[in-house]
Amino acid sequence: MIDLRTLREDPDRLRASQRARGEDDTVVDTLLSLDERRRSALGSFESLRAEQKNVGKSVSKASGDERQALLDRAKDLAAQVKAAEAEAEQLGAELEAMTMAVPNIVDPAAPVGGEDDYVVLDHVGTPREFDFTPRDHLELGELLGAIDMERGAKVSGSRFFFLRGAGARLQLGLLNMAMQQAVEAGFVPMITPVLVKPESMQGTGFTIAHDSEIYRLPEDDLYLVGTSEVPLAAYHADEILDGSQLPYRYAGWSSCFRREAGSYGKDTRGIIRVHQFDKVEMFSYCKPEDSAEEHQRLLAWEKQMLDKCELPYRVIDTAAGDLGMSAARKFDCEGWIPSQGRYRELTSTSNCTEFQARRLKVRFRDEDGKPRVVSTLNGTLATTRWIVAILENHQQADGSVVVPKALRPFVGLDVLEPVK
RNA sequence: GGAGGAUUCGCCUAGUUGGCCUAGGGCGCACGAUUGGAAAUCGUGUUUCGGGAAACCGAUCAGGGGUUCAAAUCCCCUAUCCUCCGCCA
Numbered sequence: 001m002i003d004l005r006t007l008r009e010d011p012d013r014l015r016a017s018q019r020a021r022g023e024d025d026t027v028v029d030t031l032l033s034l035d036e037r038r039r040s041a042l043g044s045f046e047s048l049r050a051e052q053k054n055v056g057k058s059v060s061k062a063s064g065d066e067r068q069a070l071l072d073r074a075k076d077l078a079a080q081v082k083a084a085e086a087e088a089e090q091l092g093a094e095l096e097a098m099t100m101a102v103p104n105i106v107d108p109a110a111p112v113g114g115e116d117d118y119v120v121l122d123h124v125g126t127p128r129e130f131d132f133t134p135r136d137h138l139e140l141g142e143l144l145g146a147i148d149m150e151r152g153a154k155v156s157g158s159r160f161f162f163l164r165g166a167g168a169r170l171q172l173g174l175l176n177m178a179m180q181q182a183v184e185a186g187f188v189p190m191i192t193p194v195l196v197k198p199e200s201m202q203g204t205g206f207t208i209a210h211d212s213e214i215y216r217l218p219e220d221d222l223y224l225v226g227t228s229e230v231p232l233a234a235y236h237a238d239e240i241l242d243g244s245q246l247p248y249r250y251a252g253w254s255s256c257f258r259r260e261a262g263s264y265g266k267d268t269r270g271i272i273r274v275h276q277f278d279k280v281e282m283f284s285y286c287k288p289e290d291s292a293e294e295h296q297r298l299l300a301w302e303k304q305m306l307d308k309c310e311l312p313y314r315v316i317d318t319a320a321g322d323l324g325m326s327a328a329r330k331f332d333c334e335g336w337i338p339s340q341g342r343y344r345e346l347t348s349t350s351n352c353t354e355f356q357a358r359r360l361k362v363r364f365r366d367e368d369g370k371p372r373v374v375s376t377l378n379g380t381l382a383t384t385r386w387i388v389a390i391l392e393n394h395q396q397a398d399g400s401v402v403v404p405k406a407l408r409p410f411v412g413l414d415v416l417e418p419v420k
Numbered sequence: 421g422g423a424g425g426a427u428u429c430g431c432c433u434a435g436u437u438g439g440c441c442u443a444g445g446g447c448g449c450a451c452g453a454u455u456g457g458a459a460a461u462c463g464u465g466u467u468u469c470g471g472g473a474a475a476c477c478g479a480u481c482a483g484g485g486g487u488u489c490a491a492a493u494c495c496c497c498u499a500u501c502c503u504c505c506g507c508c509a
Contacts, residue, residue, distance in 0.1 A: 039471065042470075042478085043471070043478095045478080046470090046471075046477060047477080050478070052489080053442095055489075056489055057439075057490085059439080059489055074489035074490080075489055077489080240430085369450080369466085371469095
């Protein structure tokens with residue numbers, strides 16, 4: 001959510017941001033005039049209310065004709081106050097709705113353009129040369145008895161799967177390694193709810209009404225999260241954090257649910273794009289002035305995980321037009337997928353600045369004792385999709401897969417062997 | 421699912437025949453006095469949000485609605501927590 005006070009002082013910042021996102025910049029003027037009207041309505045209400053309170057107080061002290069006159073005056077005022085309040089509330093609600101629909105102001109450092117205008121910041125590792133024809137992750141997963149898509153589809157439908165045997169062990173090991181790294185770095189490990197209330201979803205920056213990715217349980221007005229970012233962001237909603245203790249860092253382990261509507265035909269094979277997967281997510285609450293540095297730290301921890309998995313990857317800086325509603329800046333790490341001959345997203349870290357925190361009312365007390373809005377950031381430490389990259393990059397000619405060294409203690413196996 | 425009880429300014433709490441509640445007290449915290457320094461003691465301040473340069477004004481007693489000139493206080497709905505009953509793993 002945009003800060004109206006800042007908007008009044010510097011409307012051009014939002015105009016520029018809207019243009020960078022390829023969105024309508026005239027909302028700025030609409031917002032400003034609505035804000036002006038609301039404040040003036042609020043002013044009328046407040047002065048009427050002040051008068052009403054004064055008259056009301058004198059009623060109890062007066063008697064006789066004087067009392068009756070005051071009562072009449074008070075009744076009249078009560079009606080006026082009611083009308084003025086309704087007016088102010090109406091405008092307030094309109095303003096609120098409009099404000100909530102405006103995406104975060106993008107970091108001017110983010111590349112301009114759309115989906116394909118990302119900037120590659122870094123390449124780590126080199127895609128391996130195979131002296132045999134590499135199998136794709138599903139073929140490997142089936143050989144290893146690790147991934148069962150067929151029965152996933154039988155039981156739950158397309159884009160569902162079972163991880164079994166070595167596959168289940170690999171995921172548990174991977175996510176446990178992520179959790180351990182996070183704990184060593186000072187994160188509080190968390191296992192979060194995956195069903196959340198609408199205000200948690202919307203506070204985090206997802207639009208319940210229109211987002212086609214969200215699974216809904218209308219019967220209970222609950223929503224399945226697509227990432228533990230949602231419960232972790234809402235965790236401190238309506239709270240004032242201790243400024244001297246920031247940053248607050250959490251590592252959330254949860255299943256994630258995505259409808260993947262409109263992606264028919266894309267990534268239909270295997271577990272690249274599925275309706276349900278598991279993820280360990282870093283989430284950080286910090287002071288606004290520290291958020292850019294914190295963003296770099298989250299990126300560094302992501303790279304550390306990828307390095308431990310011995311995966312070749314590149315880091316991209318997402319262009320303004322491809323940022324989600326909440327993000328001011330976003331870096332993705334994309335791992336090399338041999339069967340596709342291209343890089344696919346394995347991690348994503350966003351600096352949401354004060355956008356989510358303002359919606360969720362998460363503040364901190366600074367040195368002066370004043371409450372200020374915090375900044376929030378998130379980043380991926382590991383997901384089910386990583387299994388794709390691990391299987392494909394570390395496969396051997398016979399279909400076995402060498403487990404990366406760092407991961408071995410967590411998986412309990414050095415090599416995953418074909419089952420038959 | 422049913423029946424009761426609870427929800428007050430960070431924490432504990434006063435306040436329920438509606439009107440100096442403009443919410444009192446304690447703890448904690450901050451600043452000051454006292455002290456060689458500290459403890460103790462004393463004093464002052466301390467909900468949050470919005471508007472305003474400020475003085476100040478308005479809102480805020482779980483949330484929403486209602487009654488009234490006036491609601492922490494009365495009525496209705498909702499949420500959360502606790503107790504009991506039922507049902508289920």
